[in-house]
Structures are given as C-alpha cells and as structure tokens.
Amino acid sequence: MNSSPRQKSRLTGNIVWNYFSGIASIVGLLLLYPFAIAISGAEAYGLWVLAFGAIQLFTLSDFGLGTGIVRLLAVIKDPLERRRFVTLATTIFLSLGVLLLAIFSVAFPAYLNTVSINAQVAKLLPLLVPLTGFTLFVSIAGRAYNAVLWAEDRPDIERKSSLAGLILRAAGYAVSFWAGWGAVGVILSEAISLMIPAVVCAIAVFRRYSWPVFHRGSFSIHGLPLLKMSGVLFIGSFALLAGSQFPLYVVGTTLGLTAATAFGGLMRLYQSCRLLLSWIANPFIHPIMTSTKEGLLALYKRCAGLVWSLGLLLAIPVFILSKDIIDIWLGRSSEFAQGALAMLGIGILADAVIQPASQLVNLRRNPWLISLANMGVLLLSIPLILWASSSGDITLTTLATVVVPFVACPLYLIWAWQTVGLRWTKELTVNAALLIAALALLVLVLLLFRAIPIPILGLALAGLSELAVAAVGYLFIRRRMGAQLATG
Incomplete structure (x- = not known):
C-alpha cells in the first residue's frame, strides 16, 4: 500500500x-x-x-x-x-x-x-x-x-x-x-x-x-x-x-x-541526544505499523538514514570539542568531566544504530528479542560500572556505561535486517560485524583528531571522516541489502 x-x-x-x-x-x-x-x-x-x-x-x-x-x-x-x-x-x-x-x-x-x-x-x-x-x-x-x-x-x-x-x-x-x-x-x-x-x-x-x-x-x-x-x-x-x-x-x-x-549535566546532555534521536524515529511508528511487508525496507532505510546521520552529527563535536564544551558550559571547575563527555560520543553512535532497529523489531516482529538484548546489555554493564566507579574516575565510569551497547550493535542490526525480509546468513552476520568495525574505526579516528591542538581543524577533519564513513556505509548497505532481497 x-x-x-x-x-x-x-x-x-x-x-x-x-x-x-x-x-x-x-x-x-x-x-x-x-x-x-x-x-x-x-x-x-x-x-x-x-x-x-x-x-x-x-x-x-x-x-x-x-x-x-x-x-x-x-x-x-x-x-x-x-x-x-x-x-x-x-x-x-x-x-x-x-x-x-x-x-x-x-x-x-x-x-x-x-x-x-x-x-x-x-x-x-x-x-x-x-x-x-x-x-x-x-x-x-x-x-x-x-x-x-x-x-x-x-x-x-x-x-x-x-x-x-x-x-x-x-x-x-x-x-x-x-x-x-x-x-x-x-x-x-x-x-x-x-x-x-x-x-x-x-x-x-x-x-x-x-x-x-x-x-x-x-x-x-x-x-x-x-x-x-x-x-x-x-x-x-x-x-x-x-x-x-x-x-x-x-x-x-x-x-x-x-x-x-x-555528571548529571553530562547525563542530561546524553539523554537529550538520545531523545532527539528517538523524536526523529518516532514519526515512523505509524507508517511502520500500517505498512505492507514490501514497504518496510524503504521505511527502515529512511528512518535509519536520518537517525544515523543525526547521531554522527551529534557525536563529532562531543568527541572533538569536549574540553571547550565543558569550559564554556560548566566552567573550569568541572574540567574533570572532559574525558567523560568525550566517551558519551560512543554512546550516541551506538544509540543511533540501536534505536531504529529496536523500533522496527518491536513494532513488526518480536519485542522479546529487543527486551532480552537490552537486559543482557544492562547485566554486562553493571559490574563494569561498579568496577570503574571504584576507581573514582568519571571518564572510566562513563566508558563502562556506553561500551557494551556499542559492541552489541550488530545484534540489533541483524534482527532489523531480518524483519525487513533478509535471510539469516553468514554474509548477513559479516555485514553487521563490518559495520560495527567501521564505527569503531571512526571512534579511533575521532580520538586521534581530538589530540590536534587546533579544535576547529580537528572538527573539520572529523567532519570529512564522517562524510566518508557515511557514504561508504550507505553504498555498502544499499548494495548488500538490495542484492539479498533480489535473490531472496
């Protein structure tokens, strides 16, 4: 329809x-x-x-x-x-x-x-x-x-x-x-x-x-x-x-x-970014619920494309400009939170991948899959957070908060791709792993650009990296998904 x-x-x-x-x-x-x-x-x-x-x-x-x-x-x-x-x-x-x-x-x-x-x-x-x-x-x-x-x-x-x-x-x-x-x-x-x-x-x-x-x-x-x-x-x-x-x-x-x-300021910023991503995804709730099976792929690609693009757009300044953001926003008395703010960029990237996939699977497949995956992420994160917090290091505590969802991204992607009609194959699993590897590489590149003494130069280089990764990822997914649907 x-x-x-x-x-x-x-x-x-x-x-x-x-x-x-x-x-x-x-x-x-x-x-x-x-x-x-x-x-x-x-x-x-x-x-x-x-x-x-x-x-x-x-x-x-x-x-x-x-x-x-x-x-x-x-x-x-x-x-x-x-x-x-x-x-x-x-x-x-x-x-x-x-x-x-x-x-x-x-x-x-x-x-x-x-x-x-x-x-x-x-x-x-x-x-x-x-x-x-x-x-x-x-x-x-x-x-x-x-x-x-x-x-x-x-x-x-x-x-x-x-x-x-x-x-x-x-x-x-x-x-x-x-x-x-x-x-x-x-x-x-x-x-x-x-x-x-x-x-x-x-x-x-x-x-x-x-x-x-x-x-x-x-x-x-x-x-x-x-x-x-x-x-x-x-x-x-x-x-x-x-x-x-x-x-x-x-x-x-x-x-x-x-x-x-x-730390509450950082979490409020993080939740605001997550809410912004969800607000972009939420308008697709009604179309996804009422779409035919054949129309799901187009809806998911549009939803995921918007959310992923915005996630990258939010994560880049958080990575590169965390020191400047903290100094201007909360003042030099909160300098201890600069590293923690940078780590939130990893969480934003993870959430940009997870949210569209979770929404699709919850609405058109089996919500137990997402619930069990989220519970598994929590159970793995709690001991990491407790261990990190015992050191008194907020940066390490924040990293422990976001690293498990980041690593779990391929699981959510596989379920979403199956929901739109892709068959579970070894190639599908490899595709998801390659995508998360590309995101991990982007994180390493961003951390490297973060060390550049001129923030605006690091931000510009990171922006170019973002465009390159986004373009390659889009073409890769479009070709692979289209090929599977054509032969499936």
Whole structure:
C-alpha cells in the first residue's frame, strides 16, 4: 500500500517538528544548565539532579505501556472500542503513577541517606521529595496521553508543548534570579516545565475522545493483551534506561553532590541526544505499523538514514570539542568531566544504530528479542560500572556505561535486517560485524583528531571522516541489502 499525499505530508511535518523542537530543547538545556547551577549552587542543584534522574527513568521507560498502546490502538477501528481502550489504558497508567509515587516516597529518601548532604541543602528535602513525587505521577500519566497521540499520528503535539515548557523554564529561572528564590525557584520551574507536556497531551486526547467510557469487558478484551505486551517491552526499555541512570546514583554516593551535578549535566546532555534521536524515529511508528511487508525496507532505510546521520552529527563535536564544551558550559571547575563527555560520543553512535532497529523489531516482529538484548546489555554493564566507579574516575565510569551497547550493535542490526525480509546468513552476520568495525574505526579516528591542538581543524577533519564513513556505509548497505532481497 503506497502512502497518500496527506500521510507523506504528515510524516514530513512530524519529522520537521521533531528536528526543530529536539534541537531547541538540547540547545536550551545546554544554555540553562549553568544558570541553574549558578542560581541554586552546585550541591543544592545536585540534589535535584538525583531526583530528576528518577523521574526520567520511570517516565521514559513507562513500563512498556506506551509502545503497547500505540501497537494495539492502531488496529482498533470501531470508534466506541477506541474510546473504551483509551479509557482503560489511561486508567492503568494512573494506577501505575500512584504505585510509583508510593515507592518513590520511600526509596528516594532511603537513598539520600547514603549521600553526604550539608545542613543548608537538607532544608530543601521537605519540598523536594513531595514535589518530585507529584511531578513523577503527572509525567507518567502524560506518557499515556502521548502514546494515544502517537497512535493518532500526532507526536508533534507533545513536541510543541515541550518547547513551550522549555521557554517557561527559562522564564522561571529569570524570575528566581530576580526574586532571590535560589534553588527553590529553579526546582519549581523545572518541575512545572516537565508537567506542561502531560497537561497539553491530556487536553488533546480529551478533545478527541471526550469523557472516559468504562466497560466491564474492556479489561479482558484490551487490558490483558496490553499488560502482556507491555511486560515484554518494559523489560527492554527499563534495562536500557537503567544502564544510563545507574552511574549517576553511584557517583552521587561515592563522589558527592557537586560531582553528581557535573555528571548529571553530562547525563542530561546524553539523554537529550538520545531523545532527539528517538523524536526523529518516532514519526515512523505509524507508517511502520500500517505498512505492507514490501514497504518496510524503504521505511527502515529512511528512518535509519536520518537517525544515523543525526547521531554522527551529534557525536563529532562531543568527541572533538569536549574540553571547550565543558569550559564554556560548566566552567573550569568541572574540567574533570572532559574525558567523560568525550566517551558519551560512543554512546550516541551506538544509540543511533540501536534505536531504529529496536523500533522496527518491536513494532513488526518480536519485542522479546529487543527486551532480552537490552537486559543482557544492562547485566554486562553493571559490574563494569561498579568496577570503574571504584576507581573514582568519571571518564572510566562513563566508558563502562556506553561500551557494551556499542559492541552489541550488530545484534540489533541483524534482527532489523531480518524483519525487513533478509535471510539469516553468514554474509548477513559479516555485514553487521563490518559495520560495527567501521564505527569503531571512526571512534579511533575521532580520538586521534581530538589530540590536534587546533579544535576547529580537528572538527573539520572529523567532519570529512564522517562524510566518508557515511557514504561508504550507505553504498555498502544499499548494495548488500538490495542484492539479498533480489535473490531472496
């Protein structure tokens, strides 16, 4: 089935909005982070960084329910059944939010007992814990409404509201600085900005589906399949996110709040890059779900090409300009994090390969494959992270965080290529290994250019290397995949 002009226009519009809002969010966060530290103080803001990490972990993983909603709602055609499904799905999310709020209220204060907190910063705890819990609850609910909009092929609504939240956050910083509210004002500004997309998405869903429609048979018809599917998807998404958040809490315990602030900035940048990559991939959710088997290859090539290109574009400056970025962004007091920032480039490259492949396999094949792979990556990463953190070296800790996903890229690629119709052959495995070897070579070249004393020259040479690798990789994959499909 060929896409209609309206569908193509919607896909293009979604991609444009994801690019625009994603880049604006990353730039905004980069610019605002040092202001937040300056207004709050490094230790006080470090406390919020740890709280924000918990919100991010549970909201982004969403227990797999978000992707489950997209997959199941997309195939329901009857308007009344769609309303019943949306009612049930949002009710499950709200129940999950209540459960997570209760767990957080106990677990987070217990974790803070392992962190060294001075008396002045400890005064924030009566506000921080309940505010973070409430923000977590609202954000979890927002994931349900956002998933419904994804199934409606309207991810742009959440992107626009996120951009509005970022603008409000900047305004909150300015008011906090002018009024002398300090850390309290910054924390309130960030919490409110995080909740804005959830509220906007809830309103958008209400306008489409009106009031909830409860039905006694909905749980057996829709609820059980949703929970069954989401359990599989949750294992994978939570494992992937836990692998990137776990080092933050290790750093908070071993090195203190000031180090957690710097490391949290790196993780926020890393997660922003990962989110940007996902925002580029997300507009392809609806086309992939509704495409014929024959159309999957074209969709995957387009999605992967965009995500890989952006991943390279993000990773290159991180590699080459990490020293300058840290000096300008967080100041010379955070010079210890320069090497760690460079290591995040490896993680960005890995995620650019993994995200399109994971999305394709989750939507059109067996989500257990991705879930088990992500869990394996986490189980291998945890001992590496604990070993690296015992040295007190943040650079080594960051490398331990990203190296396992990087090495695992071929596995995700093989499954994606099979999903679009390629047969499992020795040649397919060799192709994936050659691609990851090319990425590894690119990393070594980037590290070499990083040593050039003139940063702009290193960046230019790295850019040329990026274009060469991208061109060779594109031609290689296009020829090999086309040949297999022609003979398969």
